[in-house]
Amino acid sequence: MLANTQSNYSPFYRQPAPGYGFECIHAVEPGLRVLDTMSTADLYEDLAHSGVVIYRDFADSLEHFNDFVSAHSSRVTFDPARKAATANTAEIEAGVHEMGLHRENGNLPFNPDLQWFYCLAAASVGSETTLCDGERVLFELSASTRKRFQAQPIRYARRIPWHNVRRFLSIELQLPLERVTDEHLEQVNQQVTGQTYRRIDQNLIASELIISAVDISRFSGRLAFCNSMLGPSVNYEPPRITWADGEAIALEIWDEIKEVTARLTYPHFWNKGDIMVVDNTRVMHGRRRLDDLGRRIFGAQSYRLGGDGQ
Ligand SMILES: [Fe+2]
Secondary structure (H helix, E strand, O other): OHHHHHHOOOOEEEOOOOOOOOEEEEEOOOOOOHHHHOOHHHHHHHHHHHOEEEEEOOOOOHHHHHHHHHHOEEEEEOOOOOOEOOOOOEEOOOOOOOEEEEOOOOOOOOOOOEEEEEEEEOOOOOOOEEEEEHHHHHHHOOHHHHHHHHHOOEEEEEEEEHHHHHHHHHHHOOOOHHHOOHHHHHHHHHHOOOEEEEEEEOOEEEEEEEEOOEEEOOOOOOEEEOOOOOOOOOOOOOOEEEEOOOOOOOHHHHHHHHHHHHHOEEEEOOOOOOEEEEEOOOEEEEEOOOOOOOOEEEEEEEEEOOOOOO
């Protein structure tokens, strides 16, 4: 019997979030690291299945997390202007207010395939990160709303300080900040379908992005309602969101989106050392109000291995 028990021994076990299905993998063996345990195939397979993977009770430090992000990404996007923690990660500073569900950089012309989180210090209460699976949202929307979003793209329109646009393009185009000029605005207008940058004056750029609110997950290959319609706009003017032709999106549709996403939102209460990986092409994330300022979460964004370039 003992031999049999030993042969079945696994250094970790799986326990998906009840009712939501997000994969949660718990370490059993002390000192076990995600970095040494999970291959790219393991991670991508779990993402294809449930859209989010949460690793708990593993022994990774912030540096191990940094290396884990690198090991499973073709390119990590990092903003050097942010307070750096490691080469690839930065501490998340997004105020104390609740933050609506969103696709990371969902209203920008380049958005990452993967959003990564690491909990260095847990909150004593509340402050959960919220997760909502866009595959399920699409399924739960009424047939008429679903069809409309599948047939008609939406438009995000807003004004952004040139400094912010420049910093964003320097990261995404991998150019030194001072080399980014109006030519690059034009280059992105040409290269990214739906994106239009237009200079208003020396300090301000008008940005318009026409894009479908429904996308195909880069991991599961299935359709998902995944976008930034519900937020956030912490550091800038909130975008005006309409149908692609400028027509207002009916209040009933906004209400339906809010109701369905709220019903399908899982709040993750962090333990110290938790690592979370989110398929940013399928699952939207956000945050409840920050009730404990001692909470410290680090984040990273990246593009998947074997994806279409980037
Ligand atoms: Fe975010």
